Amino acid sequence: MLTGQEYKDSLKDGRKVYFAGRQIEDFATEPALGVPMQVAADGYDKHYSAEPGAVNPLIDGPRSPEELRDKIPVLMEMDLLLNVTYQSLMTLLVAAPRIEGVAPQFVERIHAYVADAKARDIRITECITDSKGNRSKHPADQDDPDSYVRVVDRGPDGVVIRGAKMHISAAALGHDLMVMPTKNMKPGEEDWAICAAVPVNAPGVHITNTTYHPYGRDERDHPTSARESVPDSMCIFDDVFVPNERIFLDGQAAQAAVFAHSLGLWERLGGTAFMVEQADELVGLAQLIAEANGTAKISHIREKIDEMMIHATLLRAGLEAALLHAHETPDGYFYPDDMYTNVTKFQGAAQFSKMVRHLHEIAGGAVLTAPSMSDFDNETLRPYLEKYMSTGDGVSGEYRTKLFHAIRDTTADAYGGWHHVTNIQSGGGLFAQRLVTRRHYDMTRAKSLALKAAGLAGD
Numbered sequence: 001m002l003t004g005q006e007y008k009d010s011l012k013d014g015r016k017v018y019f020a021g022r023q024i025e026d027f028a029t030e031p032a033l034g035v036p037m038q039v040a041a042d043g044y045d046k047h048y049s050a051e052p053g054a055v056n057p058l059i060d061g062p063r064s065p066e067e068l069r070d071k072i073p074v075l076m077e078m079d080l081l082l083n084v085t086y087q088s089l090m091t092l093l094v095a096a097p098r099i100e101g102v103a104p105q106f107v108e109r110i111h112a113y114v115a116d117a118k119a120r121d122i123r124i125t126e127c128i129t130d131s132k133g134n135r136s137k138h139p140a141d142q143d144d145p146d147s148y149v150r151v152v153d154r155g156p157d158g159v160v161i162r163g164a165k166m167h168i169s170a171a172a173l174g175h176d177l178m179v180m181p182t183k184n185m186k187p188g189e190e191d192w193a194i195c196a197a198v199p200v201n202a203p204g205v206h207i208t209n210t211t212y213h214p215y216g217r218d219e220r221d222h223p224t225s226a227r228e229s230v231p232d233s234m235c236i237f238d239d240v241f242v243p244n245e246r247i248f249l250d251g252q253a254a255q256a257a258v259f260a261h262s263l264g265l266w267e268r269l270g271g272t273a274f275m276v277e278q279a280d281e282l283v284g285l286a287q288l289i290a291e292a293n294g295t296a297k298i299s300h301i302r303e304k305i306d307e308m309m310i311h312a313t314l315l316r317a318g319l320e321a322a323l324l325h326a327h328e329t330p331d332g333y334f335y336p337d338d339m340y341t342n343v344t345k346f347q348g349a350a351q352f353s354k355m356v357r358h359l360h361e362i363a364g365g366a367v368l369t370a371p372s373m374s375d376f377d378n379e380t381l382r383p384y385l386e387k388y389m390s391t392g393d394g395v396s397g398e399y400r401t402k403l404f405h406a407i408r409d410t411t412a413d414a415y416g417g418w419h420h421v422t423n424i425q426s427g428g429g430l431f432a433q434r435l436v437t438r439r440h441y442d443m444t445r446a447k448s449l450a451l452k453a454a455g456l457a458g459d
């Protein structure tokens with residue numbers, strides 16, 4: 001296994017990573033990348049074992065419904081990079097038996113890659129979303145055939161790929177990019193049916209970074225984003241050679257969506273579990289700020305908090321149902337139920353803005369205008385700030401101001417905006433969850449109940 005320092009050293013491998021238009025040689029000198037790198041390094045140190053042959057126990061696939069359930073708090077504790085590594089490896093393991101019938105040659109490679117990735121203790125990011133060009137056209141019909149990542153050359157030792165994957169979380173901080181087709185391909189679209197693990201430092205790979213990390217600002221005003229922001233990337237593949245042993249699908253158009261479906265499941269499980277925590281956190285913030293403002297017993301405030309509690313509890317129930325109805329792969333791994341995972345993710349995302357609206361209405365305008373914590377450091381200002389930000393009854397000005405900063409940082413500022421969009425789009429937009437729900441919902445039963453209600457059951 002790698003220590004945190006070994007992980008940081010491993011990133012100095014000639015990779016082409018850019019931030020604000022500049023190529024970055026050393027992440028440590030760039031706070032927007034250095035801070036999330038340190039978080040990932042801390043994750044390495046946390047799970048490090050010097051035992052020869054040790055592997056990170058967190059990335060073992062669940063072998064029973066109980067192990068799947070036990071994974072949830074573990075997922076919540078993981079840094080994002082380890083989380084997406086886990087999801088990438090689980091995606092391969094769930095996909096392997098699904099492609100075995102048509103492409104058995106890839107299954108052995110998948111298992112060898114997973115074992116090697118665990119042994120080398122590398123981090124892997126999920127590269128599904130293509131640039132996609134005109135959304136209403138298929139890959140082969142695009143003006144630019146590179147709108148979806150594709151194979152442009154095949155040789156005895158491997159393939160050459162070209163294209164770009166968009167919005168990839170933490171791509172610059174990992175070791176491998178797990179490239180997978182974003183959707184099903186039609187006959188004739190074999191070149192776009194490519195799944196492969198590409199090293200971040202492979203010649204031809206370029207990675208941009210966008211971040212909502214509050215670099216250069218007072219971290220006390222950004223209590224969550226200063227710890228949790230991770231850059232998202234565009235990963236450009238400019239004729240990148242991929243050797244055979246790293247290719248897990250090549251040309252099987254009908255199987256192209258298998259990987260995206262498997263990943264969607266793990267991604268949405270993580271997303272759903274996070275939303276459950278987030279919903280409870282919003283309730284907590286609403287209650288604390290209502291208490292600090294002296295409004296906790298006012299009826300319309302209580303009603304809003306009640307509604308937030310009902311929302312959070314329903315999400316938790318959906319997550320429980322997804323775990324309770326877990327399914328087993330032919331290889332004996334357990335994964336959460338598709339429909340319950342998707343409907344819960346949908347509901348959490350669709351109602352998030354409304355819950356934030358309740359929180360903002362309860363909290364008041366200081367969500368945006370509370371003085372900076374550095375103002376509290378000023379000897380002249382501090383007594384005024386304490387006096388006017390306090391609401392009496394032992395609620396200090398500093399305490400209440402910190403609550404406002406937490407609310408702004410997580411729901412109303414750059415990182416809060418990131419959450420609004422990410423909750424909707426990550427793991428596919430709301431439309432993707434509608435599709436999965438429609439595929440799995442028991443419509444026959446619903447129709448028979450309706451026919452019975454209409455007195456038409458015999459017809």
Ligand SMILES: Cc1cc2nc3c(=O)[nH]c(=O)nc-3n(C[C@H](O)[C@H](O)[C@H](O)COP(=O)(O)OP(=O)(O)OC[C@H]3O[C@@H](n4cnc5c(N)ncnc54)[C@H](O)[C@@H]3O)c2cc1C
Nearest residue numbers: 126127128129135136167168169422425426427428429431
């Ligand atoms: C912060 C963040 C992190 C992300 N991390 C990752 C990551 O690590 N890896 C990864 O692979 N992806 C990642 N994503 C990408 C995410 O999965 C996509 O944003 C999502 O799938 C939507 O794709 P898009 O952004 O290209 O939007 P578009 O495809 O342009 O979609 C916009 C809207 O149009 C609708 N739409 C588009 N095409 C069609 C169509 N043909 N028919 C019907 N409706 C359509 C969609 O439903 C959506 O509502 C991330 C996204 C965000 C915001």
